Amino acid sequence: MKKSSLTEPGSGRRCTHCQVQKTPQWRAGPLGPKTLCNACGVRYKSGRLYPEYRPACSPTFSQEVHSNSHRKVLEMRRKKETGEVIEPGLASMISTC
Numbered sequence: 001m002k003k004s005s006l007t008e009p010g011s012g013r014r015c016t017h018c019q020v021q022k023t024p025q026w027r028a029g030p031l032g033p034k035t036l037c038n039a040c041g042v043r044y045k046s047g048r049l050y051p052e053y054r055p056a057c058s059p060t061f062s063q064e065v066h067s068n069s070h071r072k073v074l075e076m077r078r079k080k081e082t083g084e085v086i087e088p089g090l091a092s093m094i095s096t097c
């Protein structure tokens with residue numbers, strides 16, 4: 001039996017950001033049109049496609065380094081910039097900015 005779905009696995013197309021093969025719609029990315037999945041494409045368009053962002057359905061998703069929530073992505077990036085461990089005193093200094 002032959003399946004005629006739009007995005008069959010094995011068709012070769014993958015999201016260049018998260019490697020997802022199945023998406024309701026392909027979107028434009030830095031590498032050209034239809035190179036990003038729907039979720040990544042939406043974020044790319046609004047300038048929020050960070051390396052830490054990854055849809056939970058992505059085969060490369062790792063909970064320790066990725067998140068599908070923009071707020072968590074920002075949190076992770078802030079932690080990276082300020083060092084892995086934030087001391088209580090230091091953290092209060094940063095939050096006053």
Ligand SMILES: [Zn+2]
Pocket residue numbers: 015016017018019020036037038039040041055
């Ligand atoms: Zn994607």
